[in-house]
Each structure stands twice: as C-alpha cells, then as structure tokens.
Amino acid sequence: MSSKLVSAPVSRSTDVFRPDIFKGKVLFCTGGGSGICKAMTEAIMHHGASAAIVGRKLDRLTESAKELSQATGQTCLPTQADVRQPQQLKDAVAKTIEKFGRIDFVICGAAGNFLASIDGMSENAFRTVLEIDTMGMFNTVKATLPYIRASQGAYIHVSATLHYKGTPYQVHVSAAKAGVDALSAVLAVEEGPRGVRTNVIAPGPIANTEGMSRLSNQAGSKERPYPLGRMGHLQDVANAAVFLFSDAASYITGQVLPVDGGCEHMRSFQLPYPQSVLDPESVKHMIRPRL
Numbered sequence: 001m002s003s004k005l006v007s008a009p010v011s012r013s014t015d016v017f018r019p020d021i022f023k024g025k026v027l028f029c030t031g032g033g034s035g036i037c038k039a040m041t042e043a044i045m046h047h048g049a050s051a052a053i054v055g056r057k058l059d060r061l062t063e064s065a066k067e068l069s070q071a072t073g074q075t076c077l078p079t080q081a082d083v084r085q086p087q088q089l090k091d092a093v094a095k096t097i098e099k100f101g102r103i104d105f106v107i108c109g110a111a112g113n114f115l116a117s118i119d120g121m122s123e124n125a126f127r128t129v130l131e132i133d134t135m136g137m138f139n140t141v142k143a144t145l146p147y148i149r150a151s152q153g154a155y156i157h158v159s160a161t162l163h164y165k166g167t168p169y170q171v172h173v174s175a176a177k178a179g180v181d182a183l184s185a186v187l188a189v190e191e192g193p194r195g196v197r198t199n200v201i202a203p204g205p206i207a208n209t210e211g212m213s214r215l216s217n218q219a220g221s222k223e224r225p226y227p228l229g230r231m232g233h234l235q236d237v238a239n240a241a242v243f244l245f246s247d248a249a250s251y252i253t254g255q256v257l258p259v260d261g262g263c264e265h266m267r268s269f270q271l272p273y274p275q276s277v278l279d280p281e282s283v284k285h286m287i288r289p290r291l
C-alpha cells in the first residue's frame with residue numbers, strides 16, 4: 001500500500017517560545033552578515049536580544065544590520081573583523097561592550113568553503129579554511145570568554161555533518177569542523193563549572209544559502225531523498241539556536257545537534273527512497289526473506 005510523502009512544516013520560534021525570552025540579552029555573532037548566521041541572529045533578536053554581527057565586508061554588514069533592526073525592532077551593530085586576526089576580534093568585542101555593556105550569547109559561524117580533492121588542493125587553501133573555521137572559533141572564544149563568564153552565557157558553534165563520514169572534495173572543511181566539535185566539547189568541561197554552556201549546531205543541506213549554491217547543484221539537492229520530506233530551511237537552524245540559548249536548554253552542554261532532517265542517517269541507504277518506505281511492496285523483491 002502506497003502513502004503520500006509528508007514534508008516537515010517550517011515553524012517560527014516565536015510561534016513556540018515567548019517573544020521576550022532574550023529581552024536585555026546581547027548576541028555576538030561571527031558570520032552574522034549573511035546566510036545561516038544572519039537567520040539565527042534575526043530569530044534571537046525577534047525574542048528581544050540586541051546583536052553585534054561580525055564579518056570582513058563592512059558594506060554588507062551595515063546593510064544586514066539595518067535589515068535585522070527593521071525586521072525585529074532591536075539594535076544591531078555591524079562590527080568589521082577577520083576572525084583570523086585576534087586583535088580585530090578583541091576590537092569588535094570592545095565595540096560591542098561599549099555599545100551594549102555585556103555579551104550573553106556568542107555564535108561562531110564564520111567559515112569558508114569550496115570543492116577540491118586532496119590532490120588538487122594547495123597547502124595554503126587547506127590552511128586557510130582551518131584558520132577561518134577552527135582558529136577563528138578559538139580566537140572568538142578567547143576574545144569573548146571573560147564576558148560570557150560574567151553573564152554565565154552560552155556559545156553555539158556552527159559545524160557541519162560532512163566529517164562524520166568521508167566526504168569527497170571536503171577534506172579541508174572536514175578537518176576544520178572536526179576541530180570545531182572537539183573544541184566545543186573541551187570548552188563545555190572547562191567552563192561548565194563557571195556556568196558557561198557551549199553546543200554545536202551541525203546543519204545539513206540548507207536551501208537558499210551561499211554554502212549550498214556554491215557547493216552543489218540546487219536542483220539535484222532538492223531531488224535528493226530527505227527523511228523529513230524536504231531540504232533544510234534557514235528557519236530550521238534559527239529555531240535550534242533559539243532553543244539552545246533558551247533556559248529550556250539549561251542542562252544541555254557539550255552536545256552536537258545536527259539540523260539535517262535525518263539526512264545523516266541516509267548516507268548508506270541502498271534502496272530507492274522514499275519509494276521503499278512509502279510503498280514497501282514495490283521493493284519486496286529486493287529484500288532478503290527473514291532468516
């Protein structure tokens with residue numbers, strides 16, 4: 001018997017959580033000028049927080065900060081810094097403290113990516129991605145930790161799922177994101193006793209992002225099988241960030257939360273999908289009888 005594919009609904013965090021849960025809080029977000037990190041920033045601002053967004057391109061940051069303020073009614077400060085430069089990050093943190101007086105939440109999301117085989121990748125290209133993703137996270141934690149200790153706040157680090165298996169053409173990002181996951185685990189144990197929480201969000205393929213448009217054929221991605229019936233939406237990742245910063249997650253630290261609609265568990269799926277789960281009769285001939 002066949003049944004219809006059900007797609008997960010896309011909900012807004014404000015439909016689930018009170019709109020004032022982050023009132024008076026301040027977010028510092030690297031990579032917040034675009035894509036996934038901008039969507040997370042917007043969701044957190046929708047719950048009452050102010051924010052500072054960090055990136056290298058001041059014109060884009062300024063434009064994004066204006067959009068975020070208009071969309072949420074909260075203040076957003078554009079702060080230019082390259083996460084590979086510790087002093088630039090310290091200056092961005094100082095500007096944030098000067099403007100808002102505190103930092104409660106940090107998102108480490110700045111990242112770089114491109115497709116290249118090991119054979120075709122220069123040492124410099126490999127190093128650059130590790131410097132932005134992993135060293136950038138380390139530098140951001142170092143620059144913000146005194147303020148996060150003071151507020152007993154929380155970190156979210158943006159990782160990926162591709163390093164759980166061997167993903168071709170992604171050796172640089174795989175190594176970098178494995179480092180991100182490991183650093184967050186250590187941070188959880190070292191800083192937990194001071195009231196600081198840290199977690200990782202690992203997005204799967206998220207539609208309408210720079211990452212997806214640069215790395216894959218969008219049309220092909222949409223046709224891929226997704227256990228929850230669709231590609232990830234920016235709002236899905238934003239909702240996870242709201243949850244992890246909220247008091248509802250006050251006993252959650254050192255964890256990695258994939259937001260991928262179950263895709264990671266599909267990697268070795270051999271049967272036609274979703275046909276094989278929607279209509280088991282159609283694949284009966286392919287399944288060995290029970291022993």
Ligand SMILES: NC(=O)c1ccc[n+]([C@@H]2O[C@H](COP(=O)([O-])OP(=O)(O)OC[C@H]3O[C@@H](n4cnc5c(N)ncnc54)[C@H](OP(=O)(O)O)[C@@H]3O)[C@@H](O)[C@H]2O)c1
Nearest residue numbers: 031034035036055056057082083110111206209210211212
């Ligand atoms: N898109 C996906 O489906 C997907 C899947 C898995 C994981 N992720 C992760 O999600 C995060 C966001 O990805 P996205 O697709 O939304 O890409 P994106 O829009 O390109 O976001 C990357 C951001 O990082 C900033 N950045 C890059 N290098 C920087 C540096 N050296 N210093 C400071 N900021 C820097 C960029 O701003 P500037 O250029 O202005 O510096 C940009 O705002 C990344 O961590 C990515 O690895 C994405």
